[in-house]
Amino acid sequence: MSRRTQAERDAMTVEIGYALFSGGLVAVATFVGVSLPALLLDLSDGWDRGLFRAGAALGGLAFATRVVHVLWRFPRAGEEGRLPPAGPTRDVRRDSDP
Incomplete structure (x- = not known):
């Protein structure tokens, strides 16, 4: 079993917080409705x-x-590969002249 990086642990913490917060909002809306x-x-x-x-x-x-x-739906590092990069990435392509 591979160890998780700090970025992966931080991403999971944010995802758990988002899940709890959005779940709370949905629960309150359902109760009120x-x-x-x-x-x-x-x-x-x-x-x-x-x-x-x-x-x-x-x-x-x-x-x-x-x-x-x-x-x-959150990707698991061991099953689906590593988490996507945290920031934007550049796709560098070089056109070759024939």
């Missing part, structure tokens, strides 16, 4: 609790799904 009728409409207590619980459950599911989706 599901439980918004309970806040805007005059529903019975049973419906209010049901919508909030459904919003929390679906928000948690959306969070987990988003985190797994983002991290699953």
Whole structure:
């Protein structure tokens, strides 16, 4: 097993942070979207609790799904080769005169 470089470890840390942050945003949006009728409409207590619980459950599911989706797509150094370079690269091509 090869050791990871500092750049690879930093890239994974950034990817984990992005996955958690975007997962949190998706979870909040899902919770608000599901439980918004309970806040805007005059529903019975049973419906209010049901919508909030459904919003929390679906928000948690959306969070987990988003985190797994983002991290699953991240390239693994041992399986798919090294990570792409961090900065822009130049493609130097020289035209040969016949």
